[in-house]
Amino acid sequence: MSPLLYYALPTLGSYVLLSIFLLRRPRLLHTPWVPAFCPRLGAHRGGSGERLENTMEAMENSMAQRADLLELDCQLTRDGVVVVSHDENLLRQSGVNRDVGSLDFEELPLYKEELEVYFSPGHFAHGSDQHMVRLEDLFQRFPRMPMSVEIKGENEQLIHKIASLVRSFDRSEITIWASEKSSVMKKCRAANPEMPFCFTISRGFWLLLLYYVGLLPFIPIPEKFFMCFLPTIINRTYFPFSYSGLNQLCAVVSKWLIMRKSLIQHLEQRGVQVIFWCLNEESDFEVAYSLGATGVITDYPTALRHYLDNRRAAA
Structure with missing residues (x-):
């Protein structure tokens, strides 16, 4: 083994383990923002x-x-x-x-x-x-x-x-x-x-990059809200592109990038509230809340209120 690999591999391994550890325990480095409100139904x-x-x-x-x-x-x-x-x-x-x-x-x-x-x-x-x-x-x-x-x-x-x-x-x-x-x-x-x-589009991409290279636990986050589309609605109720092929590709890629429970939990523990839009079907409500999202923005507040009340009663 070359001297470079001899030192680099243990260092990389230590960095990965530390990043994973702090991703799950962000309050060791950051004091979370205490929100004035918690929007479950937008x-x-x-x-x-x-x-x-x-x-x-x-x-x-x-x-x-x-x-x-x-x-x-x-x-x-x-x-x-x-x-x-x-x-x-x-x-x-x-x-x-x-x-x-x-x-x-x-x-x-x-x-x-x-x-x-x-x-x-x-x-x-x-x-x-x-x-x-x-x-x-x-x-x-x-x-x-x-x-x-x-x-x-x-x-x-x-x-x-x-x-x-x-x-x-x-x-x-x-x-x-x-x-x-x-x-x-x-x-x-x-x-x-x-x-x-909220996060802007470019800041959202920056957030994802930091998450995947393991630097997110070490970087301050000034934003207090991560408002993002739920990838599973692409090509069903949300069509960002005029070509169905591009919409299908966007759905697959964004689902892989965004729908990460560890990412959402990390943001929530740091005081960043995660809100998915614009969800109008009960199956999408279920996906969003099962990922750990703070809330959902919908066109149908009556349907979402019915879902939340039933979910609370079941719990």
Whole structure:
């Protein structure tokens, strides 16, 4: 055996054993963040499978099902009002081919009478309330309800207005910054650093890399929430690519990478809450909670509440 292998193999072996040991006992190196809330049931767009998405009626319906988290997306109107809307362009939601930012709040059109549920293709939601709602209205109506606010574009005015609203309603601890882009998240954190925040896509890949090379137990994690799609919904209710072959490949690879109980348990023990979206079937609820996830985001809060209550009764 060469001198290099003579020293390298024992060192590598010791590193692997130490990494595995600390992966299971992360509190030996890190003090976990104590969350202000534990979201078991999250309502996607306010519960867009049961009422028209992002309307006050949808939020009220989710509250009736004892939701723990409202998942929202925000846009900014021409007159500087923060409204709850997934799309910037209103064509899908309202049939009007205009951007939110090109209209004043009072000019915003009503939602269509029915909207297809994005993560349940072929299913449609209806409701008596067709009005778009201001984020401020939700903060006033549900002052202590945790909410996740996703920012899709690099609109600094929108980010600062949301940060200001959160501060004025004294809800920094229960409002989560969410964004797919790290550049946007950087601006969000600067605008209100007191708010907990989620992993972005690039940070999620970095997390997985650290986990598989064994460095995750040694690295600090500033994020407080890991909100991720459940790989088993790809090619069933979630189609990220236009080609079925790519969706099948994505499903296989992401399932192998993400659905690791040891990873989720490690994050949970370090105070990072793991939430899978957007699950609308009981079999997917079961998979998520059996992996050790903190919670689930769904379009159907009534179905998830029924599942959680039955699961608690069985336990």
